[in-house]
Amino acid sequence: MTEVVKIQGLQKKFGKTLALSDVTFSVNAGEVVGFIGPNGAGKSTTIRTLLGIINRNAGDVQIFGKDVWKESLDIHKKISYVPGDVALWGSLTGGEIIDLFMKLHGHGDKQKRDELIRRFELDPKKKSKSYSKGNRQKVGLIAALAVESELYIFDEPTSGLDPLMEAIFQEEVEKLKAAGKAVLLSSHILSEVERLADRVVIIRKGKIVETGTLSELRHLTRATITATTQQPIQPLKTLPGVHDFVELSEHQATFSVDNQEINNLLVQATALGVVSFESVPPTLEDLFMRHYESV
Known part of the structure; x- marks a missing residue:
């Protein structure tokens, strides 16, 4: 170019x-x-x-x-x-x-x-x-x-x-x-x-x-996950790279995850029986606020 x-x-x-x-x-x-x-x-x-x-x-x-x-x-x-x-x-x-x-x-x-x-x-x-x-x-x-x-x-x-x-x-x-x-x-x-x-x-x-x-x-920040599983979802909370875990019910939660840990998260979630799994990439606003939230 x-x-x-x-x-x-x-x-x-x-x-x-x-x-x-x-x-x-x-x-x-x-x-x-x-x-x-x-x-x-x-x-x-x-x-x-x-x-x-x-x-x-x-x-x-x-x-x-x-x-x-x-x-x-x-x-x-x-x-x-x-x-x-x-x-x-x-x-x-x-x-x-x-x-x-x-x-x-x-x-x-x-x-x-x-x-x-x-x-x-x-x-x-x-x-x-x-x-x-x-x-x-x-x-x-x-x-x-x-x-x-x-x-x-x-x-x-x-x-x-x-x-x-x-x-x-x-x-x-x-x-x-x-x-x-x-x-x-x-x-x-x-x-x-x-x-x-x-x-x-x-x-x-x-x-x-x-x-x-x-x-x-977007590789520099975390994706936001909303997941529903057949078995209780609590075990996902303690996985490496999982942050801001909010349990919506026994089988559903929202949380963020480091990009390099998504594969391991999917493996563990599959073992619990995935009903739904939605991953939303960070927005430009997320990236922007990462640098300015402390200003």
């Missing part, structure tokens, strides 16, 4: 405060990378560095093989960016602002613009000063999606949107992925990241604490 974004050993300081420390990850063409972490973790600082808004103190940061600080103007010709709080010119209409953004970018598709205005149910004739936060986000999204780019950077893009509009955004991102575009998606909506992301990067206190596909990351 073609590497579009390359971040290696990124470090950023604000005075004596180390905001980013050894941040390393990449984004490939045809891939959606979910970038998650709470406010203050370093997501926006990383994105601002990628956009050439702020310069790094150390590390190598490239987009399309070009230095993001020295060659930002060339890079910006092929990227689209939507922040979490889109600021607009109040005296212009939404449609005028979208057209201005498209003109500045230089690769706009008016037919695509009109389709997006319809899908996102935006009134383009209203002055932007009358827009709600959700409508301001729609303007940013439409402008970003209506131009031809190779990299799309979304920083909390659906903030203020209702669930229906969130679903439309997700559909558009899936189209970008199918078209071979690279997408970096920073979002607090973990279900959104879980649906869209091929890989996930979790940042905590300026450091990357986990990175990988959801399948790979």
Whole structure:
């Protein structure tokens, strides 16, 4: 796969405060990378560095093989960016602002613009000063999606949107992925990241604490089991790797189990006579909370 974004050993300081420390990850063409972490973790600082808004103190940061600080103007010709709080010119209409953004970018598709205005149910004739936060986000999204780019950077893009509009955004991102575009998606909506992301990067206190596909990351935590057996289920409680055992009845219980112990659990459960056995893999939220529950 073609590497579009390359971040290696990124470090950023604000005075004596180390905001980013050894941040390393990449984004490939045809891939959606979910970038998650709470406010203050370093997501926006990383994105601002990628956009050439702020310069790094150390590390190598490239987009399309070009230095993001020295060659930002060339890079910006092929990227689209939507922040979490889109600021607009109040005296212009939404449609005028979208057209201005498209003109500045230089690769706009008016037919695509009109389709997006319809899908996102935006009134383009209203002055932007009358827009709600959700409508301001729609303007940013439409402008970003209506131009031809190779990299799309979304920083909390659906903030203020209702669930229906969130679903439309997700559909558009899936189209970008199918078209071979690279997408970096920073979002607090973990279900959104879980649906869209091929890989996930979790940042905590300026450091990357986990990175990988959801399948790979799920090996790091436990599956949740609900089991019913013909014989009393109590013996499963003391098996290696079994945690949080809750006995619902003499023959039924829910509990979590370490992945490496699932085979042994199945053998022991079979000996008790399995009536039903349901295993639910951990969600992205489970993985996220694993790193933040103590914060």
